[in-house]
Amino acid sequence: MNEQIIGLDIGDVRIGVAVSDRTRLIANPVDVITRVGWGPDCKKILEIMDRYDTRIAVSGLPLNMDGSEGFQARKVRELCAQLEKRGVTVYYQDERLTTVRAEDALLESGMSRQDRKGHVDKVAAAIILQSYLDEERQKPQGAI
Numbered sequence: 001m002n003e004q005i006i007g008l009d010i011g012d013v014r015i016g017v018a019v020s021d022r023t024r025l026i027a028n029p030v031d032v033i034t035r036v037g038w039g040p041d042c043k044k045i046l047e048i049m050d051r052y053d054t055r056i057a058v059s060g061l062p063l064n065m066d067g068s069e070g071f072q073a074r075k076v077r078e079l080c081a082q083l084e085k086r087g088v089t090v091y092y093q094d095e096r097l098t099t100v101r102a103e104d105a106l107l108e109s110g111m112s113r114q115d116r117k118g119h120v121d122k123v124a125a126a127i128i129l130q131s132y133l134d135e136e137r138q139k140p141q142g143a144i
Contacts, residue, residue, distance in 0.1 A: 007129025016121030060095030
């Protein structure tokens with residue numbers, strides 16, 4: 001289990017990217033991709049994955065507050081399907097309220113509104129990935 005995992009917070013305008021350490025204990029924010037289209041977006045994600053020598057991703061899944069999947073969740077699944085066609089294994093993590101948590105964390109750090117705008121997506125990706133890593137550690141040994 002030395003392969004790192006990439007975390008994705010996929011939005012309409014930007015994609016936040018985070019990466020785990022090799023022990024899969026800690027998620028770190030690493031990049032923000034400005035959306036262009038499926039092809040260029042996938043290419044940029046794959047370039048980041050190459051940098052970390054991984055083909056495993058955890059994508060936030062924007063569920064409705066009642067837990068159902070809506071239009072945004074379908075758009076995320078469509079982009080992730082394109083990544084899967086390129087050999088990426090994608091897992092999904094409920095991302096409800098992660099952007100709010102990311103904004104709160106950056107606000108508490110004293111970051112200005114303008115600076116927060118450039119960081120919130122990658123911090124949200126780190127929160128999504130950290131939630132996934134924490135849940136995986138809680139599973140009984142041998143569980144999949």
